[in-house]
Amino acid sequence: xxxxxxxxxxxxxxxxxxxxxxxxxxxxxxxxxxxxxxxxxxxxxxxxxxxxxxxxxxxxxxxxxxxxxxxxxxxxxxxxxxxxxxxxxxxxxxxxxxxxxxxxxxxxxxxxxxxxxxxxxxxxxxxxxxxxxxxxxxxxxxxxxxxxxxxxxxxxxxxxxxxxxxxxxxxxxxxxxxxxxxxxxxxxxxxxxxxxxxxxxxxxxxxxxxxxxxxxxxxxxxxxxxxxxxxxxxxxxxxxxxxxxxxxxxxxxxxxxxxxxxxxxxxxxxxxxxxxxxxxxxxxxxxxxxxxxxxxxxxxxxxxxxxxxxxxxxxxxxxxxxxxxxxxxxxxxxxxxxxxxxxxxxxxxxxxxxxxxxxxxxxxxxxxxx
Numbered sequence: 001x002x003x004x005x006x007x008x009x010x011x012x013x014x015x016x017x018x019x020x021x022x023x024x025x026x027x028x029x030x031x032x033x034x035x036x037x038x039x040x041x042x043x044x045x046x047x048x049x050x051x052x053x054x055x056x057x058x059x060x061x062x063x064x065x066x067x068x069x070x071x072x073x074x075x076x077x078x079x080x081x082x083x084x085x086x087x088x089x090x091x092x093x094x095x096x097x098x099x100x101x102x103x104x105x106x107x108x109x110x111x112x113x114x115x116x117x118x119x120x121x122x123x124x125x126x127x128x129x130x131x132x133x134x135x136x137x138x139x140x141x142x143x144x145x146x147x148x149x150x151x152x153x154x155x156x157x158x159x160x161x162x163x164x165x166x167x168x169x170x171x172x173x174x175x176x177x178x179x180x181x182x183x184x185x186x187x188x189x190x191x192x193x194x195x196x197x198x199x200x201x202x203x204x205x206x207x208x209x210x211x212x213x214x215x216x217x218x219x220x221x222x223x224x225x226x227x228x229x230x231x232x233x234x235x236x237x238x239x240x241x242x243x244x245x246x247x248x249x250x251x252x253x254x255x256x257x258x259x260x261x262x263x264x265x266x267x268x269x270x271x272x273x274x275x276x277x278x279x280x281x282x283x284x285x286x287x288x289x290x291x292x293x294x295x296x297x298x299x300x301x302x303x304x305x306x307x308x309x310x311x312x313x314x315x316x317x318x319x320x321x322x323x324x325x326x327x328x329x330x331x332x333x334x335x336x337x338x339x340x341x342x343x344x345x346x347x348x349x350x351x352x353x354x355x356x357x358x359x360x361x362x363x364x365x366x367x368x369x370x
Contacts, residue, residue: 001072002047006031010038012056012063013126014181015094023064025052028071040069047073060094060125061181094124095131095149095182102159106191109167109352116142116160119186121176123149131155131178138162138170139188149178159188164275166354167194195352197331214265214322214362218251219296240359242327247301247356250294252287255364262311264288265322265364270304270351271295280306283345284314301356304349309364316344320366324348327359 006028012018020038027033028050031042038056051068098120105114123129128150134141134157142158149155161170170190177183215232218239219225223246226239233239234256240248255265266286268278271294278286286308287293294302307324309317323341326348328334334348335341341363342348349357 002044005041005043007039007041010040010054010056012038014056014058014060016058018056018058021055021057023053023055026050027052028069031069044071047071057181058094061177061183063181095129095176095178095184096122096124097176097184097186099186101187101189104161104188104190106193108193109165109195111192113160113163114190116158118156118158120154120156121149121184122154123151123182125180125182126151127180129178129180129182131176131182134174134176136172136174136188138165138172138190139174141174147178159186161190164273165190165192167192167352195350197350197353197355213256214253214364215256216251216253216360216362218360219249219294221246221249221299221301235361235363238327238359238361240327240357242359244358245329246358247329248294248358248360249298249300249302250292250296251302251360252290252292253307253362254290260317260320263317263320264310264312265307266310266314267293267305267307269293269302270349271302272300272354272356274300282314283308283310302349303353303355303357304347304351305357305360306345306347307362308345320364322362322364324360324362326357326361329355329358331355 010020017036018038019035020033021035022033027040028044028046028048030045031040033040033054049068049070051066053064053066055062055064102117107114121131128148131144131147131149133144133147138161140160140162145156147155159174170192172188174186174188175183176185214235216239217225217227217232220240227233239251253265253267255263266283266288268276268280268283268286270276277293305324305326307322309320309322311317321343323343325341326334328349
């Protein structure tokens with residue numbers, strides 16, 4: 001009643017301390033909410049119906065409740081002591097996890113995904129709670145074994161870093177939330193380091209070999225198909241650019257001159273965001289003899305290549321070898337020694353370092369008996 005002292009304490013289930021505040025709406029004029037006790041008290045000065053929402057919060061989370069207080073006028077003859085309707089109870093249901101932090105350590109780019117970690121969540125409150133499936137940008141979060149938890153029940157899910165993350169630190173807080181203000185978090189950490197740029201074993205071209213012409217053409221960043229007239233570039237000229245910061249996105253290679261019966265030139269490419277386009281260790285399905293390898297129109301760089309000379313069954317062709325060199329972003333010519341070449345399936349370029357292949361030079365030779 002207007003002009004009559006009012007006092008009413010709100011209650012909530014959950015661990016102390018619990019703090020209170022008005023989340024929306026307004027208390028009657030003259031009344032205040034005590035933050036630490038949840039007591040609404042004071043002397044109402046205006047009659048009317050007042051609707052508001054109160055929020056209770058503790059370390060486990062928060063929850064809200066819609067309430068109303070009706071204040072009668074002094075002339076109505078009612079006693080004081082108008083109460084919030086309904087009598088509020090704002091439950092906060094605590095949940096707990098088996099671990100507050102999970103570290104997946106540090107691995108080098110191109111890593112094998114580290115082992116899966118399993119997390120258990122327990123309802124430590126007094127009422128059931130329904131959890132929401134947690135999500136993450138850099139981690140694969142397995143499905144909750146179930147999402148409704150009664151008191152003292154548990155639920156499990158798995159966590160694992162996503163494959164193929166580039167070099168960097170992946171620290172984030174994984175939130176687990178549910179109804180009745182249930183919430184918990186787990187600090188996740190994982191570091192990916194740069195793969196060292198190392199030169200694969202290289203082979204000097206023996207003076208006993210007879211070079212044979214190789215023809216190729218490709219798709220170059222900001223240029224398109226090269227050569228522009230659809231012709232082919234013949235070795236010893238390279239395909240691509242040097243000093244222009246342009247990526248090779250794809251290419252096709254074929255053998256010129258007289259090719260021995262059954263000989264095939266096969267090639268594989270490692271492409272940004274895709275990896276090796278074909279089985280790295282089995283060349284039988286690699287593109288061959290003028291088939292295009294790579295991408296067009298996706299703005300994806302080739303990062304590494306492998307080439308082999310085989311017979312029709314994909315076995316090494318005896319008496320012949322294929323040799324290749326390239327120009328790599330931020331590295332320069334590989335191999336660094338001008339007289340050396342990669343040969344017969346060795347990797348030219350980088351994997352896990354996000355560096356583009358900018359130029360490629362290929363030759364093949366017949367071994368002449370000494």
